[in-house]
Amino acid sequence: MKKLLLLTLFSYSLFAQNPIETFTKDMEKKDGFMPYYWDAKKGKIYLEINRFDTELLYYPTLAQGIGSNDIGLDRGRLGQEHVIKFQRTGNKVLMVEPNYGYRALSNDPLERRAVEESFAQSVHWGFEIAAENAGTVLVELTPFLLQDAVGAIQDISRTRQGTFKLDASRSALYLPNTKNFPQNTEFEVTITLTGDAPGAYLRAVAPTATTVSMRQHHSFVELPDNNYQPRGFDPRMGYIFTSFYDYASPVSEPITKRYIVRHRLKKKDPNAAISEPVKPIIYYIDPGAPEPIRSALVEGAKWWNQAFEAAGYKDAFQVKLLPADADPMDVRYNLVQWVHRSTRGWSYGGSIIDPRTGEILKGKVTLGSLRVRQDYLIAQGLVGDYKTDSTNTEDMMGMSLDRLKQLSAHEIGHTLGLPHNYVASVHDRASVMDYPHMQVELKNGKVDLSNAYDKKIGDYDKWSIIWGYQDFPKGTDEKKALNAIVDQMYGKGLYFLTDQDARPEGSAHPQTHLWDNGVNATAELKRISEIRKLTLANFDERKLRTGTPMSSLEEVFVPMYMFHRFQVEATAKAIAGVNYRFSVKGEKELTTTPVNGKEQRDALVALLQTLQADFLKVPEMVLKLTPPRAFGYDANPRETFKRRTGLVFDPLGPPEASAGLTLRMLLNPERLSRLVIQSSFHPSLLSLEETLDQLINATWKSNTSRAGYEGEIARLVEKMTLEKLLELSNNKEVTPQVRAVVMLKLKDLGYWLQNRMTADTKQKAHYLFASHQIETAKSNPSDLNTTTPMTPPDGQPIESGYDWLAPACDWELPAFSKGK
Template sequence: MKYCLLLFCFLFFIRFVPAQTPSGSVLTISTFTNGMEKQPGFLTFYWDARKGKVWLEIDKFDTELLYYPSLASGIGSNDIGLDRGRLGQEHIVKFQRTGPKVLLVEPNYQYRAISTDPLERRAVEESFAQSVHWGFDIVAEEGNRVLVDLTPFLLQDAVGAIQDISRTRQGSFRLDASRCAMYLPHSKAFPQNTEFEATITLTGDSPGAYLRSVVPTPTSVTMRQHHSFVQLPEPGYKSREFDPRVGYGGIEYFDYATPVSQPIVKKYISRHRLEKKDPKAAVSEAVKPIVYYLDPGTPEPIRSALMEGTAWWNQAFEAAGYKDAFQVKLLPPDADPMDIRYNLIQWVHRSTRGWSYGASVIDPRTGEIIKGKVTLGSLRVRQDYLIAQGLVGKFDTDTAHVAEMMKMSLDRLRQLAAHEVGHTLGLPHNYIASSQNRASVMDYPTMVAKVKGASIDLSDAYTLSIGDYDKWSIIWGYQDFPAGTNEKQELDKIVRQMHAKGLTFLTDQDARPESSAHPATHLWDNGANAVDELKRTMEVRKVALSNFSEKKIPAGTPMATLEEVFVPMYLFHRYQVEAAAKVLGGQQYTNALRGDGQPVLSTVPVDEQRRALDALLATIDPQFLAVPTFLLKSIPPRPFRYSPNTREVFKRRTGMTFDPLGPPEAAVGLTLRLMLNPERCARLVHQKMFYPNQLGLDDVLYQLIKTVYKKPIDRTYTGEINRMIDLKLAEQLIALAQNKEASGAVRDLVHRALLDIKKLVEPVAASTHYGLITHLIRQYEQNPAETTTSPVLTPPDGMPIDPGQDWLEGLRGEPACEWEQ
């Protein structure tokens, strides 16, 4: 035992004490690294092939640099989100030496004192914590240079894959060091950055369905994680203050040197560094143009469409006074996509359709964008093609429709590329733009399908350029002003000119369908008026369903797959329902500044709210909801090796067979969930409190009950749909009355509505389906906690059919987009 203890101490000593010569001095770097492969560059490193180690040479102490991890190869599941090319968080770090150790320290740039007084700056620095990312033992040194073992730092789960797998309930995984190693082909040193890549393996038990669908052995998940150390930009970048009237992401920090009379929180936008060669010229070439490079692994004709859509942004920079300042090229064969010098558009494959992203690597000190990084999911184009297939497809002897479907899909890709690149230029979503004549590619537009006689016309499905708002936003964010110009005044003038053109900005927080209130700010909508567009969309849906036949799928295709084309046609109105629901209790507003002349806030007129209510009630009419008879006879159970659990078909209560009440229930649940959203209901209560002639929650509930419960009872298909609606409305109202987060006034009015329903149906409850509804309401009255209601069948996934959760990864100071499926 004593011998083992001595041996352990000896091994510990030789592992953690710097290698020394016989005279006792520390080995020199040249001696220690003899025979190793040297990679000189921004941070020079040595590869020790015998031990599988990376030895880092440090000669820059107390010098700040940028570090960020990323995923070089992903998992392939949109739901987990660990995608190829995903960027991690940026960190300003510096190496600090203390005796035989070197610490990798991150200063706290969230709290600063922008002051020339060193004591004032020190007071802030010592008031808030810093972060030490790693500690290294010095193994050799030479002059002012030291050598450390970087390998353990590189062989960690730097992107947080373990947490993402756990967050998505895919199992409990841990890092298996025995299955991790450096990946040398992508570990390189460049003049401005040094890149390292490692093969990382996570092991765990009971992997979830998402992992099982994409990993060959799901208990062993292997990916490649990348580490970037980057030289910070040279001085000279001029930060631009944020203006809430124009959309830009950016940075925020507390400046404790700010006079008490001024805001202590400073907000600046994120943008690329761009300067005119001649600032006095109306149009000038750039000192250094912004160049984006497309992944050469993108196939044609998609490659050309993406390059064309990306190149649209040069129109905006021309409007801002730059000549050829924005360019797009194919990534050179010898270029490393992880090299900081390349703004990259990457083509990424997943097992299911998923989101695309526009992220950026930024300098957290200033907001300067150092590298734009776009991730485009390859299966998205197939969903666009599927929608076009349902609208105009006709697989018989005529093949003209194939070109039409492909054109719409490629036009969508052009806009998608422009959208995601726009995020990497600093722009968030602008969801009001679709109501302003499709003024921005930063909106989420659905295709504009028009009724033309008895058919659908897709000739104007998507715009083929950036919009007017996009040009004004780039002018505001990137305009280079001559010396002596009052920049703040000039920027305000640009905003006022933009407003004079009828262009404004509202973003994610204003557009979410459940809780937001602006009647013209939505995801996936079109048109200047949400109610009119819902009615128009319902007409398109009517024509699409009347034209639906087995010719929507090619000959030789299993008939069961007809449902996958049917789903987006049946739910073609779904996003416009979300838009129209926001008119109820809606409020029109702008991001107004005091004195800028913009309208601040007003309630949607009562007549418009009543129009919205009528249009929404039309979406729960049994005749509207009925599945065409042809389809009920044409969709058999899924055949062998065609998963019955695919997310692309309707959920059902009939086992393997198609459920004729499944689509109506999903559509009804969507409308009722939106109309009876607790926040929306509260706004309806409040607006009538202040304006007695306005639409109130009591009016909405009365119309719902009148529409649903006063239809004749019969045993037809539409009668069964009506019975389902009767039950779902009662259950939704019971859930709202029990919702402790809802306001007391809302719960009171809903409680009264339930008693009205009971009074209305109780006389015939014994001999009709109203018996269950009466029972549920009585149970709710007597013992609410014991009231049992069934969940509503949810619609198949809709999003992403256009751009998705994208820009939040790389931009600061804005609300993150939600994951919605």
């Protein structure tokens, strides 16, 4: 015991004789929010801590990405924010994150403590004290900084790009972006990961794929004062939200609290109809974006000031270029960042928020540079006419820049707190928070792009900003005033529906879609089909610049051939569709109604037209002009049709991809289950029996010619239809009556096939195959082998298609709104 006491006293004596000034005498000090010291000889950072049990914000970011949208490790990617505090215990300092997902909004300290002690906290790191003065300690921060803070290892593993680990010997501090400011302290490090068997995505972007280096950034930020007033969430107005459990809530009230996510904005004069803000919201554009792209981004960003003007502010939203000496990672700068990748990919709008209140501290937009090239490619397919290399280029570039303006406004909208509003397109493009398809028009028999994209903020966007950012005069009943704003917006025929309502498979609202136009999806499908027909009829080598390999014609052809894809998805949702909106008790209109029978039947007819051979065939000119890939120009599987013909372009590949899309949408299991249920309540509505009869009549029992290329397409579509029905007959997730009806229709089709008499060998084989498949499914379903249909090339983001690998949306909910 004496030895232990002597050893403790001896250790304390050594420690007490090590003041910060002595320990750091050969180091460089950087003053600021959290003073730190740089030991150049050892390559270490030491942090000064003098505020214990004081909350601040910590978050990591990715300062330098790896260039692959598929892996998701983009330049500027935001990590998760954490409210943390430093707590001292003996010779150790813990970095502790309180649990703000569970709270008690109460003045009673015992009530608050009961909640705090009921749920886990998170200790992010433990630091040994290296030196101290009175009330101030010094800890080495280097090991904390030299970790994979953004989860790059997990992302590489998740995307099956190999098993990697951190190599500390090849990781170090990056001093140019390690800085101190009055309200934030920034550290940056070079992180190196090493691994074996890297995947294709990594091999495409890393110079040596077994060694992947990137720069990760760490931010420690002063939390805002308590003068921000959170605003409660209302599902009728589109706002991203943060949520938590409040155990101080009376039993008669909900335990879950939801605050919308928004910037702090106050009027200098809340009583004035129009007032300057106390502090404007300023967004900075990455000067690394080249012209004329940079100017387009600035113009689109500035649209938001129109919305803030509608909310009674003057010059509340401003846009500037990022100063040359500014650090993009600095929390003081809301940033629109231009990011390069090896393939086109999604753009993102994210935010760093105060998890306690939902206040946005930093808005961060990531725009992928290849997106504009994809838009230009689509314009090239629509109006390209390279008689010379400058013909029509102004129209193509004009449409592409108009799209960039809209994209800039859209992603900034997310960082203002707004989610998608996918029902806005039926109200004359009422929101930039929709996904817009280009509004292509036919004028004098030619494609016109002058109105392809809107050039202003939408009416819904103004109402959403009015609701979320309105600064009410003192004494106003805020809840009543906010409800009045919703009522006024509804009076204009505007409302809000979002991602869950728009996805083409599973969702049911007939007007809420991705990448659609028009009030009626079926009518728009017919209009789009006419544009597609004209475009394909005029598609030839004039779509390529002089000197381009002819095999590259396919990349331009793909979005033209699949030009109808979004409207197919939208039209299918009218079948077994449901009209509704987000409602709350107390509103006058609370009804949920099915789409009427005529609209459903019209949609079915329009969809069946996209399964016909004359719609699906590839123009003869395209087949003649598309050779196997030129040497040095390997096919990109994301931008070209899949094929079963080796190197040679497959004339049946595009029809298979397009027909497969229609069949997948039409025969969606949830949709068919709704058909059964809806028609049982309302016999006048489209039934499953009628749907399948129409489908079989339009394919197997149609009287169209079976000769040549169109005959092969017809047989292909019929086999695909049959195999989709066979899959449904064995799908245990659908309503049992769906399986029953499908089995009945398969049995009827089997009888019909037995009576087919033909001398055509191709048709004989076709009927024999179908009969065998039906019989096998009936007698021994485990032996049934179906062909996996080829899918279309990736479409999203366009902007032009449906990519199942893509994220569900381009914004992320704050941490505490997940799983609550």
